[in-house]
Structures are given as C-alpha cells and as structure tokens.
Amino acid sequence: MRSFLRESQRPVVFQPVYIGYERIMEGDSYIGELSGKPKEKESWFALLRALGKLRENYGQVAVNFGEPIFLTPLLDGVDANWREATTDPEAKPAWLKPAVDALSERIVVNINRAVDVNPINLLALVLLSTPKHAMAESDLLAQIDLTRSMITALPYSDRLTITNLSAAEIIAYGEKMQAIVRIKHPLGDVLASEGKAAVLLSYFRNNVLHVVATAAWIACCFLNNRSMKREQILRLGRVVYPFVQAELFLPWGEEEFAARCEATIDFFVARGLLKTDAQRESVQRDPGQSDGAFQLRVIAQMLLQTIERYYIAIAALVRNGPNTLTSAELENLCTLTAQRLSLLHELNAPEFFDKALFRGFIQKLRERRVIWTDAEGKLEFHAELESIVRDAKIILSREIRHGILKLTPERRSVLAAESDAASSSTN
Structure with a gap:
C-alpha cells in the first residue's frame, strides 16, 4: 500500500x-494448531519425514x-x-x-x-453433520445428491466450480482417498469417518462452509419448529447474518441475503423438504421421523456449531452481568466453556473452541454497539443482547441452551480455579 x-x-x-x-x-x-498448540519449528527431521509423505x-x-x-x-x-x-x-x-x-x-x-467444491468437501459437509460421523450408504447417497443439487441450483457465485462425479462415485473416491471407511453390515453398509480422519475432514468442511451457509441457516430454523412465518425467518436472518458474514466472509448485503433466503426456501419447497401455504406466508416441515426432516437436520448441523458458539459468548456476558468482564476475560470464559462442551458432547472439531473465532464475534458485537467498554475496560451491553437470547430459544433446543448455561462459568469461579492451580504447581 x-x-x-x-x-x-x-x-x-x-x-x-x-x-x-x-x-x-x-x-x-493442522489439528495441533487448531487445538491451541504452538506452531512447531521446522527441522531437518521434519523435512525428511515430509519427503517420505510425498510418495x-x-x-x-x-x-x-x-x-x-x-x-x-x-x-x-x-x-x-x-x-x-x-x-x-x-x-x-x-x-x-x-x-x-x-x-x-x-x-x-x-x-x-472462486471456491471449488470437490468430492472430499461434499463428504465432509455431510458426514460431519451426523452425531457419530457415520451414515447408512443409502442416506449418504441421497444427502450428497441433495447437497450437490442445492449448490448447483443456488450458486454462490459465477466463479464457483463443483465436481462432476455422481454421489456413488464420490463415495468410492472418498474410500480410495482414505477419507472414509466402509463398515459392512447385513442390513446395509455404513460409511464413516473415524478418529483423526474425522478431525482432518473439518478442514475440508470449513473451506466450503460459506457455500452452504444460507441453506444451513434456513434448516436451523426448523430444527425445533414444525412451522414458521417467512417474515420471522427473514427477521432472525437479519439478526444473525452480520456475525456469520464476518466469520465466513460472505459477499452479500443484508437485503441480498434476505433474497437468497427466499430463494433457498423455494428450493426446499420444490424438493419437498418444506411446504408453504397458498399465500406463501407460512412454511412447514414434515414430522421429525420423515426423510425430509432428516435431510434438513443434516443441513442445519453444518452451521449449528457456529450458532452455538455465538450463544456461548452471549450466555457468558449475561451470566456475569455488565461491567464485570474485560474482552480478554470473556474470550477465556468462552474458550473454556466450548472446550468443556466439546468433551461432553462429541464435538470433535478443534475450531469449535478457537479463541480467534470468539474474538471476531466479540469485535462484531462492538461494531454494532451491542457491547462497549466502560472507563475501567469492562464490557457493558445493550438491551438488544437480551432480545438475542430470546431469539436463540427459537433456534437452539432447550437441551443445548441448558447445557451451555450450565457449563458457562462466572468470572470469580474461573479466577478461583486458576489460583488453586497456581498454588498446586508451587507446592
């Protein structure tokens, strides 16, 4: 410059x-750095090891x-x-x-x-959205086909490219690349990503998460709701969009995002995953045990951890109250809560408790004047924060909200724990 x-x-x-x-x-x-480990220094041994991997x-x-x-x-x-x-x-x-x-x-x-969506990206998007990173082969075929159709029908940009492989070819390619494994079973094979491979798949999911962010947001609205007004979906979208936009570097303004939400709802209606009334005012999904509800749930999970992270930060602020936490203390509380949540709930994704992501969310709250710093460097917040908490009840289940609130510590308890740990180390 x-x-x-x-x-x-x-x-x-x-x-x-x-x-x-x-x-x-x-x-x-990649796994180590996302988990908070310092970047390793280059060495001759590491170079020799890398040469072996080139084969x-x-x-x-x-x-x-x-x-x-x-x-x-x-x-x-x-x-x-x-x-x-x-x-x-x-x-x-x-x-x-x-x-x-x-x-x-x-x-x-x-x-x-200019993103390219390759077979590994598609497998990562789908499999990491299931509780055990595994799906029956028939379900996986259908979900990959849906995801490909969604990306093609609602193109992120005119520079996007996507694999031409069919769903079956994508699964076969994933097996060949050792990204997934096939578990044989008399009632039908299961495809899964296990252990370290599942964590590594998060890299490939994160690289294309922005492509499906709008669809995942719409699906999130129906995780705990059978029916919603279009107007309510768009209102909630306007609340959450600035934060998702900042994190995923989405290209649209708020009105463009609203138009994209409308187009996404229409796509889901055309595919039979959602239904709408004659006036196009109300949108409904099928019962929870239906194939359509299952497919929507998988799509929603692609963004749900992001929404949960936002709720962790807001819960920490509200629980501790105004004029109590500094930005650094809030980041620390958020990271500790997310780490503990991931240990208890199989959230095997190191970026879930990435301090930088919490820092970005807090900064966006500052920019929108939802929070600000008082003369002593403590965070105050606007009444709008309480309305965000109320909106979260529409999207997040009672179980998730209760789990986050239960795990979110107060500042004094963290300080006491750190003091005890320091005393133990000196004895």
Missing part, C-alpha cells in the same frame, strides 16, 4: 486465488482465480482525497487502516467466491 502511494501512477492489482486440496500433508500440525496419494488440486481487485478504485471508495497523502513511510493517514481492512476483506471474499 505504501509503495503504491509513492508511485500511484502505476496501477496495482491484487489477484485472489483459491487453492482446493483433497488431502493435506501437514494434517497433524502418498494426495488427489487433485484445483486452482481457481477470483475477481481481481484494483487498488485505485478501492482507495477512492475509502477516501477520495487519498492522493494528497504524504509519502513519508512513517506517516499513518486516517484512511490507511480502513483501506487495509477493506482490501484484506475483499481479497478473502473474492477467494471464497
């Missing part, structure tokens, strides 16, 4: 590139080019007077940070728009 300011007559273009893998070499490092099958790599970003128009949009800035390398004009933030966000958004 500063180099461009010195010679702004020479155009600068940033070219976003999406690189899609079907298997990653440094899987153990393994890593599948195909897709390279898609996103929409280029021209720096001059971007700066014009941030501050029309940017050309008057000094070329002093130590100077920091007021528009510089907003420009850097806008550029970095645009790069990631455009990378996401």
